[in-house]
Amino acid sequence: MTNQVENHKELEAEDELPNMSRRSFFKRTAAAGGAAILGGGAVLGASKTSLQGSLNTPGIVVDENFKPKDQRDVMLCHATSYHLSQVRNPERGAQYARLQKKDFNFNRALQTFENRDHFDNNKPGYGQADRAIGHAAWYPLVVAKSRAAAFTQPNTPMHSWSQADIHEEQFDWGSGKRAADMIRSTGRLFGAVRVGIAKFDKRFVYDPLYDLVEERTLSWEKDFPFKPKSVIVIATPMDYDNVATAPSWTAEGATGNGYSDMSKIACQIAKFIRGCGYNAVGAGNDLASSVAYAIQAGLGEGGRNGSVIVPGMGPRVRLCKVFTNIDFEDAYDQPRTWGITEFCKSCKKCADACPSGAISQDDDTSFAPTYEFSDEPDYTWNNHIGIKKFYSDAKKCFNFWMDNDTSCLNCVASCTFNEPDFWHHWMIMAVNPYMPKFVHSLMAEGHPAFGYGGQSRDPIPAKVEKFWVSGEDMRTNTSMKNNIGTAG
């Protein structure tokens, strides 16, 4: 009893203190803590909203010169086809060789691509294992006789136009949104990191199509098996550490694996849709411009390097498509902006890192190429003129691939938006749209200063070594590191 009285007296004494009432102190601390939690929640909510992107964008802007791209004028298609390169338009190769002052022929160079046995185990990124990982990465497509889809060949075995296996009963999706949700979930299951859905837009398909095997044009109206209504655009990731080894042979691992994933996922989703009773044809680089459709499907924005830049991944993704006759009603995605193209105007990291100098150094986008020799007659045959964007000289890019005896990826690795999947990079992405031009320049410079990107025109040996030891703890993988670059 005596103790209780003393305790009561003590409590009264505390309440009388002018500055140090314990009860009041904890009350205020709790209030401040609550306010901090609410403030943090508000910032998180605002960030998530920002990361959804703004619909306040015209999407792809075209001028009066715009018309759908003839597939025969796509760089990879032209170079792969003997007929196009050597018979129909031999003057293109001759003009390039004359202007660039080198003995180079697109089609001839491609014949031995990635099959020249000249590895050097003392040269980081160009050894036997570096050659082997690229071959292994592409191997599923070789086995499936579908690698040509990467060179724009339509109707390969994995992306067959055959609709013979469509189920006779059409599944009732319930609504366009439900159909979209189910297809996105299927895509996620099969390995996609992004799935967007755009309306079929004749402007951004290749027209006419071209069959590289039979060397003949194909028509959407007469040859394609159905009239598409929608295009499902799927992004599949490339490994951060492997891409960082660009432009070495090691980086072909990410490229080939990306293409194998593309074909697998598009093939699987197309099969799923046919199993639900609807028409579907998968596509890799064939049928249409993947970048244009990815922008239309709200996956990202067009970047300086010609790729679509996806928030959170940058250009470190591969894109594939599924053409279908499903009508998604009001569930179609719309083009969105995250301030990425605006950022690209201040950042020229990809152009600086490009070994062939193919990427534009312009300060703004344009409706036609401005690169060296672009005023020469027909020199810009490979570009899709009439779209407001940065124009690259794909001929020089292709030339470097052939010289390097593998594709490159340096523009992807050096991109300021190419970062591992961690919250602090998402935070930067969320504030990016609200930053002025000079902050964009600071951010572009800060990226290599923080240790990201920082590509040189030759492979960096330390990055090659870092990739080769990146699987060190994969037996248990307690960090859950995956091929997106996530550890969480």
Add this chain to the structure above:
Amino acid sequence: MEALQWFSLGIISMLAINVMVYVHRVIDLKWYTLPLLFGGVVDILVGVAWCWSSFLEGYPQSGAMGLSLFSGSGLVVIIMTWRHLVAPGLNIPMILQDAKSAR
């Protein structure tokens, strides 16, 4: 490791709030003092979180830069605010006397 990171940052945040509430109770501060202190604390926490995450993702250079830029600037803001706005009103002997008389 990430869970430990957020847990630690939560504890640091709560301690920082305690200090700010305490300072607010014992000193008659100008209206902009607390926002400055709060901004500095948030800056330091962002730097620490950035640094930790950068090490987790395997980019220690980013961690060092984050700590220098974010936590460094936050530290400068807190030190300046403390020296010029908090310390002049902080009478340590009187506070200790108050604490003693409360016993």
